[in-house]
Each structure stands twice: as C-alpha cells, then as structure tokens.
Amino acid sequence: MDFKQWMTHQKLSQGSIKKYYGALEGALSKWVIEANLTQHNILKITDPNHFNTLYTQILNLPIFKDRDFTGHTMYSNALKKYAEFLATFSIQTIENDIEEIITNSSISSTQKTQLINARIGQGQFRKDLLHYWEQCAVTGFQSHELLVASHIKPWSKSSNEERLDPYNGLLLIPNIDKVFDKGLISFSENGSILISQFLPEANMLGIDSKMKVNLTKKHQVYMQYHRDYLYKK
Numbered sequence: 001m002d003f004k005q006w007m008t009h010q011k012l013s014q015g016s017i018k019k020y021y022g023a024l025e026g027a028l029s030k031w032v033i034e035a036n037l038t039q040h041n042i043l044k045i046t047d048p049n050h051f052n053t054l055y056t057q058i059l060n061l062p063i064f065k066d067r068d069f070t071g072h073t074m075y076s077n078a079l080k081k082y083a084e085f086l087a088t089f090s091i092q093t094i095e096n097d098i099e100e101i102i103t104n105s106s107i108s109s110t111q112k113t114q115l116i117n118a119r120i121g122q123g124q125f126r127k128d129l130l131h132y133w134e135q136c137a138v139t140g141f142q143s144h145e146l147l148v149a150s151h152i153k154p155w156s157k158s159s160n161e162e163r164l165d166p167y168n169g170l171l172l173i174p175n176i177d178k179v180f181d182k183g184l185i186s187f188s189e190n191g192s193i194l195i196s197q198f199l200p201e202a203n204m205l206g207i208d209s210k211m212k213v214n215l216t217k218k219h220q221v222y223m224q225y226h227r228d229y230l231y232k233k
Helices: 003-009 014-034 048-059 062-070 074-102 109-119 123-133 160-164 174-181 217-230
Strands: 148-151 169-172 185-187 193-195
Touching: 003 014, 003 074, 014 048, 014 062, 014 074, 048 062, 048 074, 048 174, 062 074, 074 109, 109 123, 109 160, 123 148, 123 160, 123 169, 148 174, 169 174, 174 185, 185 217
Parallel strands: none
Antiparallel strands: 148 169, 185 193
C-alpha cells in the first residue's frame, strides 16, 4: 500500500490527498534538499525513525515556519500524515515477522518467545547486548533507555540462531543504528568505521572517520556479511 492508497483508506478527501502528496513531493522536498538535510525526495524515505529525525529538522526551517503559517498548517499536516503512514508500515512489518514465528511449527515455544522479544527490541537479545557492550559500541554513550539493540546481519537474512546470537549485535545510539541499518556505514575487520559515499552529510549526524568499534573474531562473520551485502560502497 502506497501513501496515496493509505490516505484513501483513511477516508481523506481527494483534495486533501492531492495537497498533502504534492506538498511532500514538491515544496517540502525542495526545502530539505536546499537546506542539505537530505539529497532525496521525502517520499523516498521509508524508515519511520529516519523520517522523524528529518521531520524535527524541517520544523526549524525558517521557510517552513513562514509557509506553514500562511498555508494554514497544510505543510505540517502533510508531514504528520506521512509520519502516521510510515509508523503503520513499520508496525505491519514487525507484525508479519511475529506471525511467521508463531506459525513456524519447527521451533519450540521457548524459542518463539525469545525470537518475538528480540524482534520487538526486548528480551534476552537486548539483555545480552547490554551485558556485553554496557554502552554504545561506537560512541560510549551510556543511557541504556536510548540505546538500540541492532542486528549486524539483518533479521530477515538471519537464521533463528543468528537472530539470538549476541555476536550478531551492536548496541548503538539511534542515529548510528539507522545509518548502519541502511548500509550507509559499516566497519572494517579492525573495527574502523566505513562511511558510504552516499552519506556526505555524515558529520551532521555526529559521525566521523575516527570512530571505531571493538570487534572480536565471533563478530567478524556477521560484519563481513554487512560489508558484502548491505554497505553501499
């Protein structure tokens, strides 16, 4: 289901659908590109966390504040609707993964519980990463409630055993988690950060070429997969 279909399903009028879609595709995308907040049309963003970060930045743009006021909040309403759409998409993806786990007769009830908890960011996998890393694996940031239990080899490509293996995980602050998940950064065999050419604004996210992560031999097979199949060279 695309954004226009979702808005139709939400019973928005055709006029509102046209205005919101046009605002996101046109003026709003133009403003964020000109402000060097992203290089892409907003409607190409499918990750809700990435969009929410951009959303906050857009609200502080002078041109947005001016045009949203004169446009009777049409631009902010368009952003809110797209945020709702992406949140729905994200929830549905997780629900589909959980349904697949539940209906898999080859795994035990105990493992099903572990996998479901891992999928929603709770449970033993997160506990294991908190115990192993204690802080963000890259920056040293220590507030556990803000750290993300991130799989190195993606959930969708991992076996059930790999999904629960703490060596297939990094504990990361949200901005690093998102660019790592999208393959815009990776890490070399010695742990040095690799920054994709498709992330020229890395410094705006607090990411620099001196960053490192301490990888063991058990991490290497997963990180090799990330470099080979996810990292955008």
